[in-house]
Amino acid sequence: MAFNYENYLRPGKLPHIWCPGCGHGIVMKGLIRAMDTLKLDKSNTALVSGIGCASRLPGYIDCCTLHTAHGRGAAFATGVKMARPEMNVIMVGGDGDGTAIGGNHFIHACRRNINMTYIIMNNYIYGMTGGQFSPTTPTGHKASTTPYGNPDPNFDIAKLAIGAGASFVARGTAFHANQIDKLIVEAVQHKGFSVVEILDDCPTTYGRRNKFKSVVEMMNRLKDMTVPVKAAEKMTAEQLQGKVLTGILHKEDKPEYCEEYAKVINRAQAK
Amino acid sequence: MTQKVAFLQGNEAAAQGALYAGCTFFAGYPITPSTEVAEVLSNELPKIGGKFIQMEDEIGAMAACLGASLTGAKVLTSTSGPGLSLKQELIGYGCIAEIPCVIINVMRGGPSTGMPTGPSQSDIMSAKWGTHGDHPAICLVPASVQETFEETVRAFSLAEKYRTPVMIMPDEIVAHMRERVVFPAPGELEVITRTAPSVPPEQYKPYDTSFGDVPPLAAFGSGYRFHVTGLNKAQDGFPTTKASLVQAEEERQVRKVDANIDDIVTFEEYCLEDAEVVVVAFGSTSRSVRYAINIAREQGIKVGMFRIKTIWPFPDKQIKALASRTKAFITPEMNLGMCTLEVERCAEGKAPVHGIFRVDGEPINPDQILAKIKEVK
Numbered sequence: 106m107a108f109n110y111e112n113y114l115r116p117g118k119l120p121h122i123w124c125p126g127c128g129h130g131i132v133m134k135g136l137i138r139a140m141d142t143l144k145l146d147k148s149n150t151a152l153v154s155g156i157g158c159a160s161r162l163p164g165y166i167d168c169c170t171l172h173t174a175h176g177r178g179a180a181f182a183t184g185v186k187m188a189r190p191e192m193n194v195i196m197v198g199g200d201g202d203g204t205a206i207g208g209n210h211f212i213h214a215c216r217r218n219i220n221m222t223y224i225i226m227n228n229y230i231y232g233m234t235g236g237q238f239s240p241t242t243p244t245g246h247k248a249s250t251t252p253y254g255n256p257d258p259n260f261d262i263a264k265l266a267i268g269a270g271a272s273f274v275a276r277g278t279a280f281h282a283n284q285i286d287k288l289i290v291e292a293v294q295h296k297g298f299s300v301v302e303i304l305d306d307c308p309t310t311y312g313r314r315n316k317f318k319s320v321v322e323m324m325n326r327l328k329d330m331t332v333p334v335k336a337a338e339k340m341t342a343e344q345l346q347g348k349v350l351t352g353i354l355h356k357e358d359k360p361e362y363c364e365e366y367a368k369v370i371n372r373a374q375a376k
Numbered sequence: 377m378t379q380k381v382a383f384l385q386g387n388e389a390a391a392q393g394a395l396y397a398g399c400t401f402f403a404g405y406p407i408t409p410s411t412e413v414a415e416v417l418s419n420e421l422p423k424i425g426g427k428f429i430q431m432e433d434e435i436g437a438m439a440a441c442l443g444a445s446l447t448g449a450k451v452l453t454s455t456s457g458p459g460l461s462l463k464q465e466l467i468g469y470g471c472i473a474e475i476p477c478v479i480i481n482v483m484r485g486g487p488s489t490g491m492p493t494g495p496s497q498s499d500i501m502s503a504k505w506g507t508h509g510d511h512p513a514i515c516l517v518p519a520s521v522q523e524t525f526e527e528t529v530r531a532f533s534l535a536e537k538y539r540t541p542v543m544i545m546p547d548e549i550v551a552h553m554r555e556r557v558v559f560p561a562p563g564e565l566e567v568i569t570r571t572a573p574s575v576p577p578e579q580y581k582p583y584d585t586s587f588g589d590v591p592p593l594a595a596f597g598s599g600y601r602f603h604v605t606g607l608n609k610a611q612d613g614f615p616t617t618k619a620s621l622v623q624a625e626e627e628r629q630v631r632k633v634d635a636n637i638d639d640i641v642t643f644e645e646y647c648l649e650d651a652e653v654v655v656v657a658f659g660s661t662s663r664s665v666r667y668a669i670n671i672a673r674e675q676g677i678k679v680g681m682f683r684i685k686t687i688w689p690f691p692d693k694q695i696k697a698l699a700s701r702t703k704a705f706i707t708p709e710m711n712l713g714m715c716t717l718e719v720e721r722c723a724e725g726k727a728p729v730h731g732i733f734r735v736d737g738e739p740i741n742p743d744q745i746l747a748k749i750k751e752v753k
Binding site: 115118147148149151153156163164167168169170171172173174177180181182183184185186187188189191192209210212213366369370372373374376 | 400401403419422423425427429431432433435436437439440441442443444445446447448449451465466469577596597598599600601602603604605606607614615
């Protein structure tokens with residue numbers, strides 16, 4: 106029997122705003138399957154986002170949804186989680202929102218290791234504003250504000266999250282649709298700050314400027330450029346040249362922020 | 377019952393006022409001269425099971441407050457000039473999404489880093505116009521430590537009652553001076569908590585105007601599922617660009633305050649009955665004014681003070697009434713004429729307005745005010 110997405114979608118809110126060929130819808134379906142697998146109580150789940158194409162996702166999902174300001178999703182979500190730790194808090198957003206204007210909130214949420222999941226849809230571009238380069242746009246690539254090629258070095262979001270202290274970091278792609286929900290399930294089940302980067306495509310503002318002939322070609326690139334971590338173990342450095350690892354990249358047990366603050370409350374009340 | 381009395385500075389009194397009002401969540405970022413608010417609450421909130429978090433920046437602190445408020449908590453942040461500039465982005469979010477929150481902004485010299493330890497009254501226009509777009513503004517300007525306690529309580533009640541951000545702006549002198557504070561007994565001051573929805577979750581709309589201009593706000597995690605956005609929204613909370621809906625919602629947001637000015641605006645009239653010269657002042661400056669008026673009165677000069685306690689919404693009606701029976705206004709303030717502009721607007725040319733402006737980090741002395749009184753009487 107085909108999976109029924111209706112239970113988690115708000116009636117009357119589709120069609121979504123995303124362009125034909127955009128991978129965000131694939132990620133949203135993965136998130137819904139993950140929510141279903143986890144049997145998340147919709148009334149006790151907050152879905153928080155910033156601004157951008159990816160950040161429109163919460164509006165379609167039937168739970169407590171908070172579409173905040175550009176880059177501020179992690180800080181709003183921190184307030185929700187701190188004030189009501191029993192809620193499941195999931196953040197979604199794009200690469201520009203999360204790693205440029207929201208970069209500070211992102212790394213500090215990682216550092217605190219507060220128990221929530223952040224799904225970053227990395228399509229290498231500011232799509233909603235028409236295709237300006239983001240901190241993840243590869244060097245040399247074209248964007249509406251890099252007509253001569255991007256001079257900036259780019260972020261590796263997963264490495265950034267690991268370096269900042271996130272205790273669970275995974276990466277998937279919009280091509281590997283069936284893996285997305287599995288990564289999100291593991292991330293939500295993990296206690297601490299979990300980051301799931303999904304490499305995504307923006308045919309409208311990134312693909313057409315960078316000589317991708319079709320969405321299929323962009324999807325194939327996501328397939329060709331990635332290697333599962335398990336497979337990478339058996340590969341040489343030469344074979345891994347230019348490849349991006351997918352799967353669970355980092356997982357560790359670390360003190361979780363809300364639990365640590367509960368200890369603060371205990372110490373204050375014991376005085 | 378014995379009265380609880382303490383010797384507190386303004387910032388400490390603000391923190392105590394927040395606790396009295398039922399604040400259970402504080403997010404902040406260190407900044408002089410408001411940091412004591414955060415320090416006191418980092419100590420006190422966990423004792424009552426509340427939450428204190430020091431965020432990575434001022435914007436994050438504002439964001440965390442708004443997120444926490446949506447779960448039903450009464451929330452506070454504190455800051456000063458440069459921090460207020462950063463918070464403006466999300467103060468606007470609080471206005472459009474209609475999320476109750478209280479912001480304490482201790483006024484120091486500006487612009488930019490300015491004079492971090494020097495007093496100022498130059499943020500009042502930022503309270504009204506700081507965030508972009510049309511929006512409601514409520515801002516309280518206490519003049520004593522006791523009043524800072526009481527006005528902080530009132531700030532929470534106004535935020536909860538009108539479902540909007542409320543600012544309280546003591547100048548640095550009020551925030552850092554120490555005075556005797558008598559703690560009001562529980563129940564002595566009015567404490568208002570936001571209205572929860574009376575309809576079941578499936579019928580709930582977060583901006584349902586059939587309940588009036590201030591629709592009930594459900595809490596995340598209480599069984600109600602709804603959408604919150606900073607985009608112009610319809611009554612169901614979802615984004616809209618439909619002209620008639622956007623116009624109606626924008627007007628309602630501002631009307632929440634404009635239609636309730638008499639409920640919000642507070643002031644003190646000092647020696648105004650027979651006053652020919654009226655000094656309009658607020659914050660610590662009003663203390664120098666009171667001293668100057670007492671001396672002037674001994675010398676037979678008919679002068680009084682209209683002390684602004686609520687700067688936004690501005691007491692238009694009261695100033696307009698005074699203008700028709702006043703020889704002259706004097707407006708001393710620690711900025712280059714912000715409140716003066718408002719008094720001029722309300723005076724409508726019926727009485728001249730003489731400003732006394734100081735931005736050198738020093739208070740306006742009674743001597744300066746007395747000299748001006750004698751000059752214009």
